[in-house]
Amino acid sequence: MSNVVETVKQIVQPILDKHAFYLFDVEFVKESKNWYLRVYIDKKGGITIDDCVLVSDELSEKLDEMDPDPIPQQYFLEVSSPGAERPLRNDRELQQAVGEYVHISLYQNLNGQKVFEGFLRSADSDDVIIQNDQWGKNDTIKIPKKMIAKSRLAIKF
Incomplete structure (x- = not known):
């Protein structure tokens, strides 16, 4: 399965570069009896939706032209987009x-x-600093990265 993911990453990257998009992730997974190739893009x-259709059409055409078929x-x-509440998986993100x-x-x-929400003010190799916005608080907190189990974008209501 990882060969499929790596192959698709190589094929889709020039398409994304052409349109000033970037690759968030690629998955090739079996769910029930069906296989899904999921490509998550962003800019x-x-x-x-039009961006997704554009990349889907171009990627599909490239995959169909390949011989032997990589999938x-x-x-x-x-x-698709990784979503409004996408995970923040690494230092770059x-x-x-x-x-x-x-x-x-x-x-x-x-x-x-154990849970904090707020505006991310900085992120370096060791810590993140957020403007804590929960329960009426409005303080700045420094969180060591080694303590973070999960981080994601959030929607402020």
């Missing part, structure tokens, strides 16, 4: 999220809390 300002079994191709509203879950309590 500054967010991805539209011999039947599958469904899905191209945290850096790109500076200024955005985030949700951070910790492995253990920090100042009596």
Whole structure:
């Protein structure tokens, strides 16, 4: 399966470069009896449905032209945005999220809390700093990255 993912990454990258999009992730998974090739794309300002259709059409054409077929079994191709509450999986994604509203879950309590929401003010190799916006608080908190179990963008209501 990883060969399929790596092959698709190589094929889709020139398409994304041409349109100033970037690759968020590629999955090739079996769910029930069907295989799904999922390509998650993004760009500054967010991805539209038209962007997804454009990449899907171009990627599908490239895959159909290849001989031998890199994906011999039947599958469904899905191209989409990683979503408004996408995970922040690494340092680069945290850096790109500076200024955005985030949700951070910790492995253990920090100042009596395991969950923080607020605006990400900075992210370096060791820590993140957020403007804590939960329960009427409005304080800045420094969170060591080694304590972070999960982080994602969040929608502020």
